[in-house]
Amino acid sequence: MLTNVEHIGIAVKSIAASNELFTKLLNVSPYKSEAVESEGVTTSFFRVNQTKIELLEATNPDSPIARFIEKKGEGIHHLAFEVDDILAEMERLQGEGFTLLNETPRRGADNKLVCFLHPKGTNGVLVELCQEIKE
Secondary structure: OEEEEEEEEEEEOOHHHHHHHHHHHHOOOOOEEEEEHHHOEEEEEEEEOOEEEEEEEEOOOOOHHHHHHHHHOOEEEEEEEEEOOHHHHHHHHHHOOOOEOOOOOEEEOOOEEEEEEOHHHOOOOEEEEEEEOOO
C-alpha cells in the first residue's frame, strides 16, 4: 500500500548550483548527498517539514537523468511514494496493469529499495516506489 509521498525528484544539470538555488528557495541546507552508481547520478536531499526534495545530477552521459535532461531539460523527473512492502506493492500494481521498469527492487538513494513504474501507464509521470531498508 502506498503510504505517502516519499519525495519529489528533480533532474538538474549542476548539483552545486542547484543546491545553492534550493538552499535560498527553501531556507534550509541539504541534509544528505550521495552517489548512486547503479543509476549514474549524484543526489542531494532537502527536507521541509515532511516534504523531501531530491536533486539528481547525471554522472555519465548514458544515465537516465542525462537522457531526461537532453530530451526535456531540467525539471521534475519523478514522484516517489513510500510503501511498507515493495514486493507486495509491485505484484499488486502489475496485477492492476501497470508496467514495472524493474523486475526486482534495487538499492537506491537514502537507504531505500526502489522500483519504477513506466510513465506511459501513469499519465506521463515516472513513479518510484520506495521502501526503507531495515538493517
